[in-house]
Amino acid sequence: MSQDRIDVKVITPKTNRDANGKIYVRKSQGTFQKMRRYGGWFLMVLFAILPWITYQDRQAILFDLAKQQFVFFGATFFPQDLTLLAIIFVIAAFGLFFITTFLGRVWCGYLCPQTVWTFIFIWLEEKLEGPANKRRKQDNSKYTGNLIVRKTIKHIAWWVISIITGLVFVGYFIPVRELFSEFATFELSFWPAFWVWFFAACTYGNAGWMRSIMCLHMCPYARFQSAMFDKDTYIVGYDAKRGEQRGPRSRKADKPAGLGDCIDCNLCVQVCPTGIDIRDGLQYECINCGACIDACDQTMDRMGYPRGLINYTTEHKLAGNKTKIMRPKLIGYGITLILMIGLFISQVATVDPVNMSVLRDRNQMFRVDNQGWIENTYTLKILNKTQKTQQYQIDVKGLTDVKWYGSQTIQVPAGQLISKPLTLSVNPDELTSPIIKFEFILTDNNGFNLNVESRFIKKL
Template structure:
């Protein structure tokens, strides 16, 4: 009886086991069965005119002009901007930076980072749309396409046609222009790191060094591949900025946005149709021009997307359509989420003010670093063979080597001196003349009467001062040893 009851209890506590299939379905990339796995389609960007594109083009012209002009400028007989890596010095007009001035370069990069954060928090990803080299070069390459192959529809038709002499000529001319422009800009870029005039002459006369030629060809292929072939892939898949930009966005950030309440429902209609709202239609006529002009190929009407670079092309295209239809502009505009929801936009908010305060603090630190910078460096090297010795006159001598670097661009004469609580005999030169960027070693011996002090060592300070400018001076302390007393 007990056995039967026990068995019944065990049956009631038994957990049912369910067999789970272990078959795994593998989804193979197939454009026919799974469109989401389809390979990248070529984006044919349509030309558009408008305020934002005019601003983008003018900014591109200005900064591209500066990029090409700056390395050719001369300052006091030398290239104004020359980042000479082999000599380990950066000449920027009157300023010369050495490896010891790494702090200044660090401040520059920090300022650029926080300026980018501030602009992004305020006006979205406008850096990408207006000044990013990838975007600037891409639009230049698209301009070559338009001038050689025609409009968007003509380019699509040309690609769909079978190969012919005309098609080959247009394609070859396009790629030739791409490569020529890439080579030109690569030479200019490498010219920031080596004398640009010599680089151009030696490159085309086949006399340039191996590393110069390699650098030019490398950047030429990179520019040609990025702006000619990869284009939006750089923005959507490779550039990390697209991935973390949303961390700087909030509901008061101005971004390119489609007004869904005003635009939906979409639908075509004639210009004379004034009763479209009674039919349940919004202002969007579903012309798809906003998609055709987008360099990354997105539909801004689907909402904010990380691929959007805030170039404003869709705004200009939509405003032009609204003008032709007789509708008010602004269906697509730079606006905020709060503004779309009928709430006031807070421009001065904690996040933006935080970025601004940090940016101002970093700029102040950078300015102070430049102001307090002394174009001079000194290292004191003691005689490691003997800390001290007694000469024939019974004086205790210490020998030092002053390694002095002239970090300016001019020849400078420096005065050398020492200060201490005792009177030393100076053995060695009191002056040294150094060319711009030169480092010199000056051996100095100091002698002291051992009975003039009871100390075993003394604190002394060497001073190096520019002869014609007392404000340029550097002091460094060291020890003078007298030995066991």
């Protein structure tokens, strides 16, 4: 048997967790935290106000599940337009792949709702209970009356934000003004109320209690992101060549011989929302929020050292090599993303404002009236996909000497489907074959026309 042995280096990781695993996130300020904070507030405000926007006297954005339609400003999309939704998901997927390959998990650190709401809850927690060290000490000591009051206010504030979040989210699926009014007057029916409280509970639980547990153990993105990473992906990285050996020292004294720029202040650990030490290398828990970068840059400023000991960088750059931005995988994701966006734009541009389908009478293929003319009966199903009531005119192309039984005009309310039965009668001398192909033509007052092919049967 071989006597070779593998040397094992035991590392005791530094973390901002307590004995129970709870993470106490220290407040961090700096360029990247301003970007994250302003971006998060912008997205939250946008999320909150979008359902309140009206267009043509209706809610501008509404996923109306009851009517099976999606209203987006002046357009209405129905189940037959679900290919557009599929294309949107593909665009989102390849957009995420492209960004992740290029900039790592910046979605997680700056834009993910879990991160945005978590930092808002932490901000409230800090305002009411104090900074991280104080909160840790308080939680590990006997609760005082003052602390109980502050914690109660904190949880009430969390629940208020959570309930508003649940109401706004459901407001994308149910008219938001009616939803808020009925919720405030306790008149909301069971299922809308259920979903409001369900999403409120999810917000409260995820942002208030689970926090990094969602990112580390439940979110699939953290697991499959490695398939998109390469050594040229921008990550939050620690420059070990410059930082090691780490060790404390006085700001006024010269840097001791043999020590690097890292003074082992551990601020990078204390501000990390997932509780890791970035100096241990690339870790899947890192969400690229940049909190450790800002904390380290402030320390470097105080010590008079250059910034960038922790920075957005690549593994190639950390190894002393050149970063290659334009690479096949990134180019492939980019091209696919552009193509899918182009396809989506073309599909949206060609969506008709009205749909019409023609159904023939299956019980009686044709009949002969008392004048010897041939009659065929049809049912026209006309769907108005606009946000205004429309009046349409119906005509035929491919048949001559036609008598109509039924009005050639129809009025269809906004977003509704109307069935219109009508009968066509044709002089048999004008029919050159047993089955004649022809088209129904639907026009409106705006010059739009839609042709749908059908058959006129003289005999079988």
